[in-house]
Amino acid sequence: MTQTSFGPQLSARGLTRRYGPFLAVDDVDLDLAAGDRHALIGPNGAGKSTLLNLLAGTIRPTAGQVVLAGRDITRTRPVRRARLGLSRTFQTPAVLESLTALDNLVVAAWRHTGTHTAWRPARRRTLAARGLHRLDEVGLGDHAHTPARELSHGQRRLLEIAGALTANPAVLLLDEPAAGLADHDLTLLLDALRRLPAQTAVLLVEHNQDVVTTLAHTVTVLHHGRVLATGTPHAIHTHPAVAEVYLGTPHGTG
Numbered sequence: 001m002t003q004t005s006f007g008p009q010l011s012a013r014g015l016t017r018r019y020g021p022f023l024a025v026d027d028v029d030l031d032l033a034a035g036d037r038h039a040l041i042g043p044n045g046a047g048k049s050t051l052l053n054l055l056a057g058t059i060r061p062t063a064g065q066v067v068l069a070g071r072d073i074t075r076t077r078p079v080r081r082a083r084l085g086l087s088r089t090f091q092t093p094a095v096l097e098s099l100t101a102l103d104n105l106v107v108a109a110w111r112h113t114g115t116h117t118a119w120r121p122a123r124r125r126t127l128a129a130r131g132l133h134r135l136d137e138v139g140l141g142d143h144a145h146t147p148a149r150e151l152s153h154g155q156r157r158l159l160e161i162a163g164a165l166t167a168n169p170a171v172l173l174l175d176e177p178a179a180g181l182a183d184h185d186l187t188l189l190l191d192a193l194r195r196l197p198a199q200t201a202v203l204l205v206e207h208n209q210d211v212v213t214t215l216a217h218t219v220t221v222l223h224h225g226r227v228l229a230t231g232t233p234h235a236i237h238t239h240p241a242v243a244e245v246y247l248g249t250p251h252g253t254g
């Protein structure tokens, strides 16, 4: 299949994940174009994490297809997807505790490129210079030499996002980046999310309404594994069926 650069960076078609008789994700279509800021919301158990994991490749679909820049990656392993331009973060930040923030990024760059030259001095200097730039971008420039275990929960989130960016991903999947953050850490996160590379297509699973309305251009609501609605944050906010799902009552009567 060929695809122009104007086509979607990431597409899901008929994506389905079954656990026994239970459909966690049910026939989902989704398109992400370059520069998109797309939020995936829905009540607990709606299938958001399962969908994100299907896109990232950590779980395999029962049916359906995932296409990255025109290439079918449905059967491609997560590490390979990352090397093809699809990066992700986890709900619990995956950082190496004993390494400094900067060395975490050097390791992330090594994992993304898959070469074994990262520890050669010249190569390491190049990766470290890029890593410093990434840390600045997410607001962690002053913590380059701080061991990850000394970073706050919010700073670890930022470090993980910086790590995901080392691959210069075409698509970035963020799994509840604001979970457990408050006040200062939340402000830092929002600043970092606003500064994400403009061309990167971003899909974030998020419960925090402020983060969704601040960042997203498009919101998709999942319910019982299916797409209930897709639209602008305003359209979703005023969508009767969405209100019914969240409030348990028809819109305007709850």
Ligand SMILES: Nc1ncnc2c1ncn2[C@@H]1O[C@H](COP(=O)(O)OP(=O)(O)OP(=O)(O)O)[C@@H](O)[C@H]1O
Pocket (backbone or CB within 6 Å): 019, 023, 024, 042, 043, 044, 045, 046, 047, 048, 049, 050, 051
């Ligand atoms: N490995 C599994 N085996 C059986 N059922 C599963 C499995 N993983 C997820 N599920 C079920 O699939 C449904 C969707 O789960 P998922 O974690 O994707 O929802 P979610 O929208 O991310 O929820 P939350 O907002 O609470 O994180 C849930 O009912 C969950 O219990």
